[in-house]
Amino acid sequence: MSAQIGNGPAATHGGGGAQRRDAAQNRSALLRAAQATLADYPNASLDTVAQAAGLSRRALYGHFPDRDALLREVIAVGASQFSAISEATVDDDPRVSLAHLAARLWREATAVRASANIAADDAYQAETAQALEPLRRRLTELTQTGVGxxxxxxxxxxxxxxxxIEETARATLRERRVIGATTVATAVNVVLSIAGLSWREQEALLAAHPEIFDGE
Structure with a gap:
């Protein structure tokens, strides 16, 4: 009897840990799939998201009771990504910081497109605007420094x-024809052009700072 009591909780505890890990992995998979799916299909159903994640509809409902809950969590994930981008773009030269910002946004194009598509629904405009606020604040700081x-x-x-700059970057990242045919370098060039740099100035700047394209 005592042996069974001793082994029972241990087995349950171990199983519980594995279940929690599986649940966390499933949740992450669902959020990645939701962001990627919504980036291209704003009206994607929960079934579509579940299929994209390789999970059952039942598994999805175990994490998100309805589409509204899923969308709000996707917004929160995007907010975290945008905040990280804004905090990482620090350089004494505003041109370099702006180029880094554009490159990082390009790499997170899925998050940008998903947030923009979700924001098309009035019910989520305030939340998506708040998610983008760190980026907008950082961009304004850069333009103030750059113009000054x-x-x-x-x-x-x-x-x-x-x-x-924001509207141009958003349009570039949302246009499928551009996404399919454009590299991160082109995306950076577009943003720097709006900021007022000539193509020769851009060429010299990017040649002097190859780290801008690290992770391409």
Missing amino acids: SGAFRADMTPELLAFL
Whole structure:
């Protein structure tokens, strides 16, 4: 009797740990699949997301009771990614920081497209805007520094320049024809062009900072 009592809890504890790991892995798989699916198909159903994750519909409902809960979690995941990007783009030269920002956004294009598609629904606009706030704040800081130092174009306010850069980057990352035919270098060039750098200035800057493309 005592042997059974001793082995029982240990076995249960071990099984519980494995189940928790499996549950965490399934949740991560579902969120990755949801982000990737919503990036291309804004109205994707829960069944579609479950299939993309290689899991059953029942497994999905075990983590997310409805589509609303899943979408809000995808927004939260995107917010974490955007915050990390904004914190990583630090360089004394605003041109270099902007290039890093563009390159990192390119690598997270799926998150950008998913957030933009979710934001098309009025119910999620406030949350997606909040998720993007760290990036917008960082971009405005860069344009203020760049315009003030003469590194960026000075024929408009830093705030307007930041808005134009954001809209251009968003359009570039959302357009499938561009995504399929464009490299990260082209995406960086597009953003630097809006900031006012000539193609020769861009060429020299990127040649001096090859680390911008690390991880390509």
